[in-house]
Amino acid sequence: MTGRTAAVDYYDVVVVGAGPAGTMAAIRAAQLKKNVALVERNASVGRKILITGKGRCNLTNTADMDPFMQKFGKQGQFLRSAFYEFFNNDLIDFFKEYGLSAKAERQGRVFPSDDKSMSVVRALEKALAETGVNVFTGSRVMGIRNDAGIFHLKVEGRTEMWTNRLILATGGASYKATGSTGDGFHFAKLLGHTFNPLRPGLVPLKTKEPWVIEMQGLTLKNVRITFECGGKKIHSEIGEMLLTHFGVSGPLVLDLSSQVVELLGDRKEVSLSIDLKPGLTMEQLDNRMLRDIEEHGSINIKTLLKDMLPLKMIPVFASMLNLDPAKRINQLAKGEREGITALLKDFRMTITGALPLEEAMVTCGGIPVKDINPRTMESRIIPGLYFAGEIIDLTAPSGGYNLQQAFSTGYLAGESASCEK
Numbered sequence: 001m002t003g004r005t006a007a008v009d010y011y012d013v014v015v016v017g018a019g020p021a022g023t024m025a026a027i028r029a030a031q032l033k034k035n036v037a038l039v040e041r042n043a044s045v046g047r048k049i050l051i052t053g054k055g056r057c058n059l060t061n062t063a064d065m066d067p068f069m070q071k072f073g074k075q076g077q078f079l080r081s082a083f084y085e086f087f088n089n090d091l092i093d094f095f096k097e098y099g100l101s102a103k104a105e106r107q108g109r110v111f112p113s114d115d116k117s118m119s120v121v122r123a124l125e126k127a128l129a130e131t132g133v134n135v136f137t138g139s140r141v142m143g144i145r146n147d148a149g150i151f152h153l154k155v156e157g158r159t160e161m162w163t164n165r166l167i168l169a170t171g172g173a174s175y176k177a178t179g180s181t182g183d184g185f186h187f188a189k190l191l192g193h194t195f196n197p198l199r200p201g202l203v204p205l206k207t208k209e210p211w212v213i214e215m216q217g218l219t220l221k222n223v224r225i226t227f228e229c230g231g232k233k234i235h236s237e238i239g240e241m242l243l244t245h246f247g248v249s250g251p252l253v254l255d256l257s258s259q260v261v262e263l264l265g266d267r268k269e270v271s272l273s274i275d276l277k278p279g280l281t282m283e284q285l286d287n288r289m290l291r292d293i294e295e296h297g298s299i300n301i302k303t304l305l306k307d308m309l310p311l312k313m314i315p316v317f318a319s320m321l322n323l324d325p326a327k328r329i330n331q332l333a334k335g336e337r338e339g340i341t342a343l344l345k346d347f348r349m350t351i352t353g354a355l356p357l358e359e360a361m362v363t364c365g366g367i368p369v370k371d372i373n374p375r376t377m378e379s380r381i382i383p384g385l386y387f388a389g390e391i392i393d394l395t396a397p398s399g400g401y402n403l404q405q406a407f408s409t410g411y412l413a414g415e416s417a418s419c420e421k
């Protein structure tokens with residue numbers, strides 16, 4: 001049952017969820033002349049897009065395809081077909097066609113030229129209108145039934161919708177105020193799928209040490225962090241992290257957080273080591289201190305540390321070493337000097353957990369890639385059912401990768417769902 005039909009409730013393709021994945025899926029299917037319904041529970045499309053990239057929307061990354069896929073870990077290869085169909089430059093061209101130009105910043109992060117995520121949503125709305133997608137906002141899908149290959153959708157406040165090509169693009173289960181409450185996992189289960197347990201990804205971490213509160217709001221730049229537990233270590237690049245009233249956050253921490261959550265598992269604690277001077281060896285640091293002592297021996301420890309550490313960190317640092325900040329540096333014992341060097345290279349904290357899924361930027365877990373055909377995004381279990389976006393168990397660190405995943409899998413799902421079998 002394909003092609004346009006007079007029945008009001010029947011659509012060639014129905015897409016549930018108007019985030020980046022669902023919107024792109026609907027646009028692509030409409031470009032291919034299908035009668036498409038895009039059903040969204042919020043009053044408008046792309047609510048989550050508005051808060052991405054701190055309101056600037058880091059919509060993709062300029063990385064090449066292989067390194068791009070590697071960002072998604074071992075299962076990143078799953079995205080090859082989707083990326084072949086619609087990759088970063090295609091996305092940039094797509095937005096250009098609908099009046100939005102983009103610019104690349106450091107680490108290949110791509111943003112709209114006007115730095116406004118609202119402009120991304122406006123461009124998507126324009127594309128939806130121009131391609132003729134039937135958009136139903138304020139319409140939460142409450143249940144889905146598969147009756148001999150026809151999907152019946154119960155939609156809040158509307159008559160039932162039906163289709164034989166259904167795309168689930170309901171996102172993950174975090175930042176629920178944006179509409180992503182995890183309904184899609186429930187629907188997939190009702191239709192016969194299983195899903196991997198949901199865990200927070202790109203999430204701030206909690207620490208045990210009460211003194212972290214004294215350093216809240218402090219950004220540590222050019223540091224390297226290492227998480228360690230049971231002999232397993234996760235190292236970061238050199239970058240930026242943030243100290244908060246409950247623990248740690250910022251790019252370095254968020255990017256490794258899903259691995260840390262995994263490492264925590266049933267354990268109570270994971271140790272975090274911060275190398276505050278990754279560009280210098282212990283020996284170089286010690287030599288530098290010896291030079292300071294020789295040349296400016298009468299200055300105190302606080303003044304010495306001001307050259308090496310942010311001000312807010314000094315009291316905590318000195319108290320961990322049992323040092324009086326007012327003591328003159330030419331009175332430092334060798335052991336005390338070595339203590340400073342060691343702490344600069346290995347400032348330890350204890351991770352006790354993560355903030356809840358609700359406060360995670362992405363949801364890890366979801367529909368396993370083994371149950372989805374990577375060439376079409378169609379379910380390997382239920383013919384006619386497609387998945388796109390964060391509902392799939394495939395997430396990456398920050399940098400525009402997750403939005404590109406959503407746009408690419410959405411595009412491919414929309415295209416495949418529009419093809420005659």
Ligand SMILES: Cc1cc2nc3c(=O)[nH]c(=O)nc-3n(C[C@H](O)[C@H](O)[C@H](O)COP(=O)(O)OP(=O)(O)OC[C@H]3O[C@@H](n4cnc5c(N)ncnc54)[C@H](O)[C@@H]3O)c2cc1C
Pocket residue numbers: 016017018019020021022039040041042045046047048049051052053054057058059060139140141142169170171172174175178179180181182183184360361362388389390391399400401402403404406
């Ligand atoms: C604070 C924050 C910042 C981020 N910044 C970036 C960034 O800069 N770059 C980047 O690449 N990624 C970023 N992300 C991640 C990115 O936003 C997601 O990966 C992306 O939005 C996933 O797209 P999606 O279409 O799969 O799901 P979503 O965007 O979550 O969209 C799903 C849609 O489905 C709708 N829906 C759910 N259930 C139903 C139902 N029953 N009936 C009808 N509609 C329903 C929801 O209302 C929602 O609109 C950020 C995330 C957060 C939380």
